Amino acid sequence: MxxxxxxxxxDSRAELFFAVTAASxxxxxxxxxxxxxxxxxxxxxxxxxxxxxxxxxxxxxxxxFVRIYLNAGRPWLAWTITGLRTVYLLLTFVAGLNVNYQTVxxxxxxxxxxxxxxxxxxVPNPLMAFGQFGVLLILVFTVDASVxxxxxxxxxxxxTVGGSVDFFILAGLATVSVVIWGNVQAPIVISHCYLGLVLxxxxxxxxxxxxxxxxxxxxxxxxxGLRESEARMNLAVExxxxxxxxxxxxxxxxxxxDSWRALFGIAPGEPLTVDGVMRRVHPExxxxxxxxxxxxxxGGNAGRYDTEYRVLLPDGTIRWIGSRARVxxxxxxxxxxxxxxxxxxxxxxxAEQETLRLRQEIAHAGRVSMMGQxxxxxxxxxxxxxxxxxxxAEAAELFLQDxxxxxxxxxxxxxxxxxxxxxxxxxxxxxxxxxxxxxxDARCLDVGSLVGDVAALVRVDAAARQVKxxxxxxxxxxxxxxxxxxxxxxxxxLVLNGMDALNGGTREQRRVSMTxxxxxxxxxxxxxxxxxxxxxxxxxxxxxxPFVTTKxxxxxxxxxxxxxxxxxxxxxxxxxxxxxxxAAFRFTLPIAExxxxx
Numbered sequence: 001m002x003x004x005x006x007x008x009x010x011d012s013r014a015e016l017f018f019a020v021t022a023a024s025x026x027x028x029x030x031x032x033x034x035x036x037x038x039x040x041x042x043x044x045x046x047x048x049x050x051x052x053x054x055x056x057x058x059x060x061x062x063x064x065f066v067r068i069y070l071n072a073g074r075p076w077l078a079w080t081i082t083g084l085r086t087v088y089l090l091l092t093f094v095a096g097l098n099v100n101y102q103t104v105x106x107x108x109x110x111x112x113x114x115x116x117x118x119x120x121x122x123v124p125n126p127l128m129a130f131g132q133f134g135v136l137l138i139l140v141f142t143v144d145a146s147v148x149x150x151x152x153x154x155x156x157x158x159x160t161v162g163g164s165v166d167f168f169i170l171a172g173l174a175t176v177s178v179v180i181w182g183n184v185q186a187p188i189v190i191s192h193c194y195l196g197l198v199l200x201x202x203x204x205x206x207x208x209x210x211x212x213x214x215x216x217x218x219x220x221x222x223x224x225g226l227r228e229s230e231a232r233m234n235l236a237v238e239x240x241x242x243x244x245x246x247x248x249x250x251x252x253x254x255x256x257x258d259s260w261r262a263l264f265g266i267a268p269g270e271p272l273t274v275d276g277v278m279r280r281v282h283p284e285x286x287x288x289x290x291x292x293x294x295x296x297x298x299g300g301n302a303g304r305y306d307t308e309y310r311v312l313l314p315d316g317t318i319r320w321i322g323s324r325a326r327v328x329x330x331x332x333x334x335x336x337x338x339x340x341x342x343x344x345x346x347x348x349x350x351a352e353q354e355t356l357r358l359r360q361e362i363a364h365a366g367r368v369s370m371m372g373q374x375x376x377x378x379x380x381x382x383x384x385x386x387x388x389x390x391x392x393a394e395a396a397e398l399f400l401q402d403x404x405x406x407x408x409x410x411x412x413x414x415x416x417x418x419x420x421x422x423x424x425x426x427x428x429x430x431x432x433x434x435x436x437x438x439x440x441d442a443r444c445l446d447v448g449s450l451v452g453d454v455a456a457l458v459r460v461d462a463a464a465r466q467v468k469x470x471x472x473x474x475x476x477x478x479x480x481x482x483x484x485x486x487x488x489x490x491x492x493x494l495v496l497n498g499m500d501a502l503n504g505g506t507r508e509q510r511r512v513s514m515t516x517x518x519x520x521x522x523x524x525x526x527x528x529x530x531x532x533x534x535x536x537x538x539x540x541x542x543x544x545x546p547f548v549t550t551k552x553x554x555x556x557x558x559x560x561x562x563x564x565x566x567x568x569x570x571x572x573x574x575x576x577x578x579x580x581x582x583a584a585f586r587f588t589l590p591i592a593e594x595x596x597x598x
Contacts, residue, residue: 002205014068018205020061022198027054029191036117036187041104044120048100052092055131056085058194062165063138065201066145070157073145081141084134091127099127100180112187119187124180135173142166157204164200168193247274247338249297263321263344265313282310282318296327297335303327308345320349359564392417442569444479444592445487447516447524453484454491455514458499466507467499472515480524481592482569490562490573494528494585497558501532501583522591523571529584534577543575562587 003019006012031051038044063081067073091097098104102125107118146162149155172193179188243260247253254272261268264280281289289309296305306324313319325340396413399405451473462469491514498512509531519525535543546560559575566573566587573587 014065015205017061017065017068018198018201020057021065021194021201024054024058024061025191025194025198028058028194032187032189032191035120036112038107038118041106041122043118044104044107045098048098049092052089052099056089059085059135059138062169062197063141066142066161066165069161069204070145070149070154072148072152073141077137077141077144081134081137084130084137088127088131088134097125097127099125099131101125110186117187120179128180132173132177135169138169139166142169160200161204164197168197168200242341242343244339244341247340249335249337260342263319263342264311265315280311280313282312285309293325293338296325296338299327303329303335308349319344320346356568359561359568362561362564389417389421441483441485442481443484445482445484447477447480447526447589448473448475450480450484450487451491451514451516451526454488454495457488457492458495461496462499462512465499465502465510467502467510467512469495470511470513472513474517477516477518477524479592480589482589483565486565487569487589490565490587491526491528493558493562497585498528498530498532498583501530505532519588523588524591525586525588527584527586529578529582531580531582534581534583535575540575540577544573559585 002015002022006016006019028051031047031054034047035044035051038047060082063078067075067078088099092099101120101122103123105121108121109116110119111117142162142165146158146166149158149162172190175190175193176188179186243257243263245254245256245260248255252274254274254277256266256272258268261270261272264277266272266277266280278286278290289307292305292307295301296303304324304326306322308320308322311319311321321342322345323340323342325338327335328337328339330336392413396410396417399410399413451471455469455471459469495512495514502510502512511531513529514526515529516524516526544559544563563573566589570590571588573585575583575585578584
């Protein structure tokens, strides 16, 4: 059985040497039986010679079994033992010597276990001491290997294998020495000693076989559990509509599930390459995706990324894909692979785009609604430069009626006309910007300029209401990133709400403040405050909800639109009642990356 194990697995050399030891024990037993049946002195020669061949394989296989099974013992000593037994065997077969006896006496018959058998006798050969010295080396080798195994922690193997080898070989050596050197009239029976050794070795080898069988059983159980886990994972992936993938960075190879291939329009049997997958990504999103992956591979964001990009399918359809991945490293800390999961997010993207469109429509309606409140003030402000232009034109016409007109005076009048025209143009441009329907156009903005423009827009209306505007914008504030028109709409809404809250107040109370300050390292806070009655406590938490208003004829959409615009810019907006009376609306805007970098 163990020989077949070695035939199937040539690395199982311990099984081979055990099989040789067992076979040699059987051959020695047959040699002993042959000797017991000898009738003449010449009949002893052949079984003694073949017994030496069996002993050669016995001692050599035991030596190397100990070396391999205990993984200990000095190799030079094992080779020395092998060499001595080889020389001893050559003396027997090549030189034709009887290494046991110089002369063999005629056999004597004795009773042994109820039978009449032949026993050896004669003059012992001194060469037999050479063979027994080799057996003593085996004992020394085994003791040395057992001590090494014991110190290493393999104490059971050291005692069981090492101890049994020494005991049974020593017993066999003693038996041969007593019979041959002591000239004792008894049969040479040593096979029972080696049979005991085979039983102990077989017991140890059987433990290994049983352990291997248990490992196979455990492996099968683990594989069954793995298949069950894989089935559960596939069920979870299918239920979540995910596709999973693994990118081996060292080999630059990609493995992906069938559901992931379906997302990218790749057939199940079609080979996957990194370049081929990247070609499916929309050209406008490829560089961004590559930069995101490179950043994660370099260790950014703890080797993780979560991104969305478009995929261009073979039929021309565009599909949005959301991917979440994690970079894994090898023992050296270098990125070795990326594991990720992807799913289609086209429906959500379309819903977001529709929401953005609706928000822009509502924002546009809000701007038009607010401009109705500013119409009279803006008309008055435009009429001023137009009236000045008219008067200057009439004066110039009078000067031109003079036969010798004053050209310098006419040039001055024309300069005034041009300045008034430019002033009227600026007013109209600001109004057109607010009324124009447009998407979010984020740019770097100066907070002081933004607040100043809004103050200029409401100046006439504030004067008509006898409201004083207080501006507090320190110089040197970093630039923010946002859409000027949308942010002007937010500020206009808050300022007009503040002026509305002052209706019925005294002249000292009719003040609206606009302030800006640095709020941490990443945001700018802009605040609009008034000295009115404040916001009722029960409405403070709902003031930004749609259709919630404190005005008798208000629609309740202005603050809701303002919150939508601020959050679209990556900021937040909130309201609070001031300790000294009145309300304050505050919102934050992110500082532009260019300003942070500088």
